Amino acid sequence: MQTNILEVKGVKKYFKQVKAVDGIDLNIRMGEYVAVLGPNGAGKTTLVEMIEGIQHPDEGEITIQGKKWRGHSEELHHMIGLSLQETRFIDKLTVLETAILFASFYDLGEKRAKEVIELVGLSEKHKAYVVNLSGGQRQRLALGIALLNKPQILLLDEPTTGLDPNARREIWAILQKLKSEIKTSLILTTHYMEEAEVLCDRIIIMDQGKILSQGSLDEIIHLNNFYEVVEFSLHENPSKDWNLAPYTQQCIEWNPEKLTGKLYITKIQEDMPLFFELLKSKHIQLNQFNYRKATLDDVFTTLTGRHLTEQS
Ligand SMILES: Nc1ncnc2c1ncn2[C@@H]1O[C@H](COP(=O)(O)OP(=O)(O)OP(=O)(O)O)[C@@H](O)[C@H]1O
Ligand SMILES: [Mg+2]
Structure with missing residues (x-):
């Protein structure tokens, strides 16, 4: 049986009316890489900072290697490595001097x-x-x-936000190397789906303080019954009684201004003939038609009603 390095049980953190973290349960196994994916304000930083002992939950419990922050903070500081969403260094120190300064906090040297x-x-x-x-x-x-003290668990809050694709890939390469060489667990928060897909064993989709879905990429897509996506556009606006719902098994998005639509389908052989029959019966001309596999963004958009804004 694989042991959990981190256990988060029923954790909540409210700021007045804002439910920043609203009942999160989460276990991380040794060596597991987990991405927390969510839009601005989802509660990612609040969750991660509670795991780091920087903020304290209003309710619930967090344990690292079975130990709570209260009474074990020194021990836990030696187990975790972290980088905050905003990293500030002393400008007039060199790279080496900076690393030596931080190393001294752990009684480590040059x-x-x-x-x-x-x-x-x-x-x-x-x-x-x-x-x-x-x-x-x-x-x-x-x-x-963050790696100075050879942490058992590494927490990175948006390590690549704002970086260009090359710089982002350099960070990914370092993290992938770490994964193959040492058994550090990783939690990273990100807005980039590709980052979550490339680096992590498990993806957690979070919004408004809650976990909406989690698993590997395939699991998330299957759990939410997304298999394939049809994107289409029409030449003209169909009549008001235009309604695709009875014709497809799955979710539908329709934009009446742009005349574009999306069907999320599981059974293309059954759904598509019905879709074409509907268009034919209404004398509606198809402009564009595109059929593809579902992505994390499709699931995310449907679960949260929002796109992951910044994408690589
Ligand atoms: N100290 C605070 N006081 C009041 N509200 C806060 C505080 N910290 C966070 N919040 C609110 O809690 C919610 C979650 O914020 P959080 O920073 O955890 O989101 P996030 O997912 O990290 O967002 P981003 O992607 O922008 O970094 C937001 O609505 C935020 O405004
Ligand atoms: Mg944040």
Whole structure:
């Protein structure tokens, strides 16, 4: 049986009327990589900061290796590595000086500081002032610092937001290397579906403080009965009694201004003939028709009513 490194039970955190985290249950196994995917304000940072011991739940319990933050904070600080959503460094320190400073918090020395700089590919930059690093290099330094104490669980809050695709992929490569070499567990928050798909064993879709769906990419798509998607557009606006509901098994989106629609279907052989019959009976001309596999964004949009805004 695989053991859980992290257990979150019934955790809630409210800010006045805002239910930032509204009853989350979550177990993370040793070595597991988990992505928390959600739009702005979903509650990702609040959840992650409670796991990190920075914020405290109003209700519920969080344990890391069976231990709560209260009474075990020193021990737990040695087990976790973290990078916050906004990383601030001292501009006039070099990369190496910064790593040494953070290493000293764990009673570690220059040797370990140099190791992590190497690990995140910043050796050539070790003498550069932090202020002169690119966004991607800065995030790699933040990742290196999170790894200083060889954490059992790594928590990264939007490690690649705002980075260009190359810089993002460099961070992914480091995380993939870590996964193959050491048994660190990872929780990362992201707005990027591709990041969740490429890096993580499990994806958690979160919105308004709740988990809406979770599993591997395939599981999420199957659990929510999304298999295939038909996107179409019409030449003219159909009459008011235009209603596809009886003709498909699955969810429908229709935009009357753009004359575009989407069908989420499980049985193309059954649904499509009915769809075409409907168009024919109403004398409606099809403009475009596209059939594809469902993506995480399809599930996400249907569950939350919103798109994941920033995409790579
Ligand atoms: N200290 C606070 N005081 C009041 N409200 C807060 C506080 N921290 C967070 N919130 C609110 O709680 C909700 C969740 O915020 P949180 O920062 O956890 O979201 P998020 O998923 O990390 O969003 P983003 O993707 O923008 O980082 C938001 O509505 C936010 O405004
Ligand atoms: Mg956040």
